[in-house]
Amino acid sequence: MDPLDLQQPSGPVDEPQNPLNEELDIPDDVFINQENVAPPQPKTRANVMQFEQELSQKAGMANDEVYRARKRVERVETAKYKVQKALTQTNNENSLIALIRTISNDIGSINRNISTMQTTISAMQTTISAMQTDINSIKDEVSGMKPLMLYVRTSENARRRELREPPIPVPFLVGEGPDGTDLPSINSVEDIELLDLEQLRRFLTGYNVRYASRTSRVNMKIMLRDTLGFCTVNDMRMNFS
Structure with a gap:
C-alpha cells in the first residue's frame, strides 16, 4: 500500500489548541453566587472547573459554621436547664426568669441564623449541582476529543518529519x-x-x-x-x- 501523502504547503503551523483553553459560551448569570467567588475570566474550560472547585470549598466552610452554631445551641440549652433547675431552689425567681428569657432569646436568634445558613447552603448546593453537571459534560467532551487530537498530532508529526521540522508532543x-x-x-x-x-x-x-x-x-x-x-x-x- 502506498504511503499517504500528508505534505502540505510549508510555513508556520499552529499547534492544536489544548481543549482546556477553549472559551465556553456560558451565560454570566450561571456564575452569580452569594459567596463572593469571582466568575471565571476568561470562561475557559479550565477556569470554569476551577470556579466549581472554589464553590465546593465554600459549601464545606458553610457546613462547618452550621455545625459550630448547633454546638453553641447545645451549650446554651444546657445552661438554660441548669438555670431552670436552680429556679426551684432559690427565692430569686424574678432574676432567674429574666435570665432564662435572655437565654431563650439568644437561642431563638441562633436558630434563625442556622435557618438562614441552611437556606444559603441549599442554594449553594443547587448551584454546585448545576455546575457539576456542566463540568461532567465538559469532561465528556474533552474525553471524546482525545482520540481526534491523537490523530491530528500524529498526522502533523508525519508532515513535520518530511519537512525535517521538530515534532509536537x-x-x-x-x-x-x-x-x-x-x-x-x-x-x-x-x-x-x-x-x-x-x-x-x-x-x-x-x-x-x-x-x-x-x-x-x-x-x-x-x-x-x-x-x-x-x-x-x-x-x-x-x-x-
Missing part, C-alpha cells in the same frame, strides 16, 4: 504522559526499537492500545509505530527485534 489518552515522566521521547522508529518491554507496555497503555499478554515485543513495537503515525516507506521497512 502527543499526549497519552489514558493518564498523564509521556511528557513529564521518565519515558523517553519517540521521534523515529529507531527510538521505538530502543524501548524495553516495560516502556512498551506503558506507551501502549497510555495510548489505549489493547494487546494480549502474550504479544511479542516485535508486535508491540509495530503497534506503537502504527499508533504514532510512522508510515513512510523507510519506517515500514524497519525490522524490529
